[in-house]
Amino acid sequence: xxxxxxxxxxxxxxxCPVTRAMSIIGGKWKPIILNCIGEKSLRFGxxxxxxxxxxxxxxxxxLKELEQFGLIERIEYKELxxxxxxxxxxxxRSLLPILHEIARWGKTxxxxxxxxxxx
Amino acid sequence: xxxxxxxxxxxxxxxCPVTRAMSIIGGKWKPIILNCIGEKSLRFGxxxxxxxxxxxxxxxxxLKELEQFGLIERIEYKELxxxxxxxxxxxxRSLLPILHEIARWGKTxxxxxxxxxxx
DNA sequence: AATACTGGTAACCAAATGGTAACTAACACA
DNA sequence: TGTGTTAGTTACCATTTGGTTACCAGTATT
Numbered sequence: 488x489x490x491x492x493x494x495x496x497x498x499x500x501x502x503c504p505v506t507r508a509m510s511i512i513g514g515k516w517k518p519i520i521l522n523c524i525g526e527k528s529l530r531f532g533x534x535x536x537x538x539x540x541x542x543x544x545x546x547x548x549x550l551k552e553l554e555q556f557g558l559i560e561r562i563e564y565k566e567l568x569x570x571x572x573x574x575x576x577x578x579x580r581s582l583l584p585i586l587h588e589i590a591r592w593g594k595t596x597x598x599x600x601x602x603x604x605x606x
Numbered sequence: 607x608x609x610x611x612x613x614x615x616x617x618x619x620x621x622c623p624v625t626r627a628m629s630i631i632g633g634k635w636k637p638i639i640l641n642c643i644g645e646k647s648l649r650f651g652x653x654x655x656x657x658x659x660x661x662x663x664x665x666x667x668x669l670k671e672l673e674q675f676g677l678i679e680r681i682e683y684k685e686l687x688x689x690x691x692x693x694x695x696x697x698x699r700s701l702l703p704i705l706h707e708i709a710r711w712g713k714t715x716x717x718x719x720x721x722x723x724x725x
Numbered sequence: 726a727a728t729a730c731t732g733g734t735a736a737c738c739a740a741a742t743g744g745t746a747a748c749t750a751a752c753a754c755a
Numbered sequence: 756t757g758t759g760t761t762a763g764t765t766a767c768c769a770t771t772t773g774g775t776t777a778c779c780a781g782t783a784t785t
Binding site for chain 1: 622623624625626627628629630632633634637638641674675676697700701703704705707708709710711712713714716717718720721724
Binding site: 649650651662663665666682685686687688689690 | 731733
């Protein structure tokens with residue numbers, strides 16, 4: 488069973504949009520996965536190469552959730568050995584501006600320094 | 607003791623900027639807190655009002671981490687009853703474009719629908 | 726003397742998340 | 756027959772995170 492990410496959802500009387508967005512794309516791996524896929528179409532194994540620190544199980548779960556949210560599409564080719572490709576849906580592509588901003592900030596000296604100091 | 611957020615840090619051979627950024631501002635509450643503070647100066651109690659679902663302990667920890675990262679500043683006024691105010695540093699304000707993108711997306715029909723379906 | 730106020734802290738417990746290792750299908754190739 | 760391939764699943768366990776309750780200082784108010 489896939490754990491329901493929306494359990495992270497917070498009842499907020501102000502109905503905060505940031506809360507809503509983070510309930511969907513927050514979490515340790517989702518932005519990284521979405522950013523890896525980007526405009527491309529990626530196989531499961533390729534994602535594992537790009538994000539070696541993620542385990543089979545967790546990657547599989549995260550992909551399922553993203554698919555349930557309609558942010559990515561999973562295409563299974565009936566071949567042997569099996570081939571499955573993931574790509575962003577139109578909804579998923581609407582997240583690209585967020586991902587670009589995050590990536591931009593993550594490239595700054597500031598971000599690099601914060602990580603260094605904290606390590 | 608404050609749990610070290612950087613434990614979330616992922617060793618990534620590609621040295622991914624999204625991973626870096628999410629190690630710093632990822633997590634359930636940080637973007638929400640940063641967004642609440644925004645351009646303002648907010649007291650601890652006010653933050654608890656804006657984010658009622660967060661507990662004392664967790665809010666306190668998150669604020670400490672954000673302060674350690676140099677993203678917010680904590681100013682303690684020697685008054686009675688005590689008054690403490692938090693505001694974004696210049697570094698913290700560099701996150702505003704990310705937060706604005708997240709908030710913008712969180713306001714879309716799409717985000718609202720995803721939350722509804724998943725609830 | 727008791728209560729309220731703010732901004733926390735400490736001890737303890739529960740739940741969510743993440744990780745590991747072994748295993749699977751179904752065929753190709755040696 | 757044994758090995759390799761991909762895309763996972765399963766069971767189990769460890770870590771992380773979050774939540775609850777009680778408590779504190781130090782003054783003002785009732």
